[in-house]
Amino acid sequence: MNTHETTTPSPTRATTPVGATVLGYPRQGRGRRLKKAVESHWKGRTGADELLATGADLRRERWQDMADAGLSEVPVGDFSYYDHVLDTTLLLGAAPARFDELPTGGSPADRLATVFALARGTTDQPPLEMTKWFDTNYHYLVPEIGPGTTFTLHAADLLAQVAEARALGLDPRPVVVGPLTYLSLAKADEPGSDFDPLTLLDALVPVYAELLGALAAAGATWVQLDEPVLVLDQPVEVLDALTRTYTALAAVPTRPRLLVASYFGPLGEAAPVLAALPVEGLAVDLSTAPGADTRGATLTALHAAGPDLAGKRLLAGVVDGRSVWRTDLQPALDVLAGLRPLVGSLDVATSCSLLHLPLDLTTETSIDPEVASWLAFARQKLDEVVVLATGAEHGPEAVAGPLAEVAAARASRQASPLVVRPAVRDRVTAVGGADTRRAGTAEGRRRRQQERLGLPLLPTTTIGSFPQTDELRRARAALRRGELDETAYDTAMRAEVDRVLTLQTELGLDVLVHGEPERNDMVQYFAEQLDGFLTTEDGWVQSYGSRYVRPPIVVGDVERPAPMTVGWSSWAQQRSEQPVKGMLTGPVTMLAWSFGRDDLPAADTAAQVALALREEVLDLERAGIAVIQVDEPALRETLPLRRAERPGYLAWAVRAFALTTAGVGEDTQVHTHMCYAEFGEILDAIIAMDADVISLEAARSRMEVVDDLVRADYPHGVGPGVWDIHSPRVPTVEEVVESLELALRGGVPAERLWVNPDCGLKTRGYAEVEPSLRVLVEAAGIVRRRLATTVPAGV
Ligand SMILES: CN1c2c(nc(N)[nH]c2=O)NC[C@@H]1CNc1ccc(C(=O)N[C@@H](CCC(=O)N[C@@H](CCC(=O)N[C@@H](CCC(=O)O)C(=O)O)C(=O)O)C(=O)O)cc1
Numbered sequence: 001m002n003t004h005e006t007t008t009p010s011p012t013r014a015t016t017p018v019g020a021t022v023l024g025y026p027r028q029g030r031g032r033r034l035k036k037a038v039e040s041h042w043k044g045r046t047g048a049d050e051l052l053a054t055g056a057d058l059r060r061e062r063w064q065d066m067a068d069a070g071l072s073e074v075p076v077g078d079f080s081y082y083d084h085v086l087d088t089t090l091l092l093g094a095a096p097a098r099f100d101e102l103p104t105g106g107s108p109a110d111r112l113a114t115v116f117a118l119a120r121g122t123t124d125q126p127p128l129e130m131t132k133w134f135d136t137n138y139h140y141l142v143p144e145i146g147p148g149t150t151f152t153l154h155a156a157d158l159l160a161q162v163a164e165a166r167a168l169g170l171d172p173r174p175v176v177v178g179p180l181t182y183l184s185l186a187k188a189d190e191p192g193s194d195f196d197p198l199t200l201l202d203a204l205v206p207v208y209a210e211l212l213g214a215l216a217a218a219g220a221t222w223v224q225l226d227e228p229v230l231v232l233d234q235p236v237e238v239l240d241a242l243t244r245t246y247t248a249l250a251a252v253p254t255r256p257r258l259l260v261a262s263y264f265g266p267l268g269e270a271a272p273v274l275a276a277l278p279v280e281g282l283a284v285d286l287s288t289a290p291g292a293d294t295r296g297a298t299l300t301a302l303h304a305a306g307p308d309l310a311g312k313r314l315l316a317g318v319v320d321g322r323s324v325w326r327t328d329l330q331p332a333l334d335v336l337a338g339l340r341p342l343v344g345s346l347d348v349a350t351s352c353s354l355l356h357l358p359l360d361l362t363t364e365t366s367i368d369p370e371v372a373s374w375l376a377f378a379r380q381k382l383d384e385v386v387v388l389a390t391g392a393e394h395g396p397e398a399v400a401g402p403l404a405e406v407a408a409a410r411a412s413r414q415a416s417p418l419v420v421r422p423a424v425r426d427r428v429t430a431v432g433g434a435d436t437r438r439a440g441t442a443e444g445r446r447r448r449q450q451e452r453l454g455l456p457l458l459p460t461t462t463i464g465s466f467p468q469t470d471e472l473r474r475a476r477a478a479l480r481r482g483e484l485d486e487t488a489y490d491t492a493m494r495a496e497v498d499r500v501l502t503l504q505t506e507l508g509l510d511v512l513v514h515g516e517p518e519r520n521d522m523v524q525y526f527a528e529q530l531d532g533f534l535t536t537e538d539g540w541v542q543s544y545g546s547r548y549v550r551p552p553i554v555v556g557d558v559e560r561p562a563p564m565t566v567g568w569s570s571w572a573q574q575r576s577e578q579p580v581k582g583m584l585t586g587p588v589t590m591l592a593w594s595f596g597r598d599d600l601p602a603a604d605t606a607a608q609v610a611l612a613l614r615e616e617v618l619d620l621e622r623a624g625i626a627v628i629q630v631d632e633p634a635l636r637e638t639l640p641l642r643r644a645e646r647p648g649y650l651a652w653a654v655r656a657f658a659l660t661t662a663g664v665g666e667d668t669q670v671h672t673h674m675c676y677a678e679f680g681e682i683l684d685a686i687i688a689m690d691a692d693v694i695s696l697e698a699a700r701s702r703m704e705v706v707d708d709l710v711r712a713d714y715p716h717g718v719g720p721g722v723w724d725i726h727s728p729r730v731p732t733v734e735e736v737v738e739s740l741e742l743a744l745r746g747g748v749p750a751e752r753l754w755v756n757p758d759c760g761l762k763t764r765g766y767a768e769v770e771p772s773l774r775v776l777v778e779a780a781g782i783v784r785r786r787l788a789t790t791v792p793a794g795v
């Protein structure tokens with residue numbers, strides 16, 4: 001029983017109002033309308049005004065969803081054409097000086113062009129760096145801040161959206177990234193500088209103060225300042241800075257009421273500081289996780305805050321904004337009943353923005369109705385917060401219907417044969433230490449593999465995918481609609497593999513890939529073939545900019561009914577004299593980019609997926625594939641936000657990778673790939689994964705990762721990305737040569753340096769891919785020739 005249920009009710013209990021709200025909502029609209037409008041604009045097919053009109057329409061539609069569900073106060077400003085952190089950079093007039101010539105004033109169309117220039121780069125300027133948003137699969141554009149950065153308010157677009165919502169009769173609650181979070185997520189504008197953007201906090205606060213005045217004048221009664229950095233481990237100086245900042249903002253004479261929103265985890269040491277801020281409202285994450293008491297710690301802190309909370313508005317995030325599972329209503333009602341006496345007003349809320357969920361379950365036509373009854377997407381979560389608010393305000397009798405429905409759904413799930421597969425559980429239990437230990441030493445394996453593969457110094461390769469052309473996607477869509485049969489589809493994909501192999505041979509690449517044309521997505525493709533995963537037709541979630549994914553849902557225990565990639569890989573290998581890499585998505589990434597179970601710890605699902613993939617790896621090896629890449633881009637991304645939880649996570653994540661790959665012989669070369677920077681903290685884990693070669697993102701962060709690897713004595717091959725594939729820009733030969741020489745000078749031995757892009761090429765077009773790969777091959781040749789004159793032969 002939850003101890004907080006026993007709290008003595010205060011005299012205000014019966015009258016404390018209970019509302020319902022969400023911290024944010026998906027942007028894309030039904031049928032991913034935003035993506036299509038943005039990409040059409042980029043292709044020059046539609047003008048800015050048309051895109052702006054679509055944006056306005058989409059904002060109306062999302063507010064309408066909220067109004068239909070019974071919400072009257074709506075978030076405003078969480079909509080974005082590309083990324084809300086980028087929008088905040090422009091709101092604060094903090095675009096890097098290298099973009100100074102771009103307009104921040106002018107017309108909305110001018111400002112839209114500025115947004116896209118910063119996001120995608122221009123012919124002379126690279127774009128802002130992109131990185132993951134906390135531990136989600138959403139990516140934001142990193143603010144670049146330096147000692148010379150000045151802040152000025154540019155709130156026209158936000159104010160216009162406030163007016164839009166008011167014109168619809170809604171109560172707008174502007175949502176803005178808070179000053180502490182904004183600067184904490186920024187990086188120094190000079191590479192290598194140790195400037196800490198947070199030192200500019202006091203210079204930034206007056207701009208937020210001005211913004212508050214402008215929002216009040218525009219009729220906003222509340223403003224939500226998002227401070228998710230509060231759920232990270234924070235030193236006392238940062239918590240002091242929080243108090244200083246919000247004390248200053250609270251002193252603004254005419255302003256909306258301030259709601260400080262924390263999310264993505266329990267508050268820990270920030271809880272009493274947040275509760276004591278002189279603001280009118282707080283939002284806290286009260287979601288739960290299997291095998292961890294994430295809710296309890298925050299509840300205890302809220303109860304301990306006592307008088308600090310009295311009179312405040314509390315948004316209690318009992319509806320998990322990142323989980324697709326239907327909320328268990330009764331425990332949530334119990335929590336709400338315990339909180340109600342503590343506060344001035346209570347809102348049932350989502351734990352975070354619903355940006356990370358698919359929009360609407362009702363558009364799914366092929367999910368079994370029984371399974372659908374277990375699930376809730378963003379639109380359904382709106383109903384959940386409203387039901388819970390009714391139950392919290394009027395008692396469980398008032399929501400007897402939904403309570404009974406949820407209880408029935410939970411019972412059906414517990415009894416379903418889809419959920420627990422005893423044979424899978426037995427296989428996981430039988431795993432022993434030897435199953436996760438690779439034979440041989442790093443150096444011994446390198447020699448055996450080199451004898452088998454005969455590669456030149458600085459071998460060139462790519463990360464796996466080649467452009468997913470409209471033609472390929474159209475063919476897959478036609479297959480889905482039944483307009484193309486399996487044989488014709490297969491023939492089209494094989495022709496594409498042939499084209500990609502021929503191109504790579506012509507370009508002179510050393511280790512080839514088949515190009516992944518048959519894959520809709522690197523996670524979904526495998527999820528569609530594994531038992532235990534459920535995939536959606538329309539469950540799109542924004543990953544970055546105009547790119548979306550459909551995260552699969554882990555419904556039950558996972559197993560592999562049949563080989564998944566062996567046919568494609570062995571066919572491609574037969575078509576080439578050169579090694580063609582087998583290409584799999586690793587267990588941690590499969591899990592990180594899916595919606596996990598709420599009834600089994602992630603470590604257990606990871607072990608199940610690893611066993612399924614191990615069978616695939618061994619089948620590939622038996623089919624003669626000499627190089628097998630197991631991508632783990634999400635391994636860094638899912639690192640727990642709190643330091644104390646990291647060792648436990650890294651232990652099961654590394655074990656899952658090792659379980660997947662360690663069964664192969666010494667002369668089979670295992671590659672892994674991670675396309676994010678900031679590896680410092682997980683270097684030991686990367687070493688422990690014991691892959692023979694790792695390719696990493698490095699281009700936008702100017703090869704910083706190389707220093708980390710060298711310092712850690714990384715014993716394996718390394719391919720630091722020398723071409724930033726997130727931008728359409730073609731690198732120059734000089735740049736790539738310089739990057740490679742930087743890696744060599746940094747201490748990567750020449751015989752262990754690989755030449756590759758940052759990530760797969762699926763999002764790029766051939767217009768950029770061909771010249772860029774040509775540049776890579778040419779640059780590798782130049783550096784090889786230079787090495788030949790300085791390195792003794794036979795190394
Ligand atoms: C490496 N990354 C990935 C992440 N997460 C993943 N799950 N997968 C990843 O690859 N996280 C971190 C990064 C993020 N990067 C990307 C990069 C690219 C995309 C992307 O291109 N997404 C595509 C959708 C891909 C897909 O599922 N394609 C399907 C469906 C195609 C489609 O749109 N069909 C249309 C109809 C088309 C027609 O009729 O002609 C439709 O269904 O409406 C396929 O190829 O079959 C995107 O479009 O955004 C994402 C993350």
Ligand SMILES: N[C@@H](CCS)C(=O)O
Binds near residue numbers: 464673762
């Ligand atoms: N093999 C995948 C990895 C992306 S992270 C690709 O090339 O797209």
Ligand SMILES: [Zn+2]
Binds near residue numbers: 463675758759760
């Ligand atoms: Zn990648």
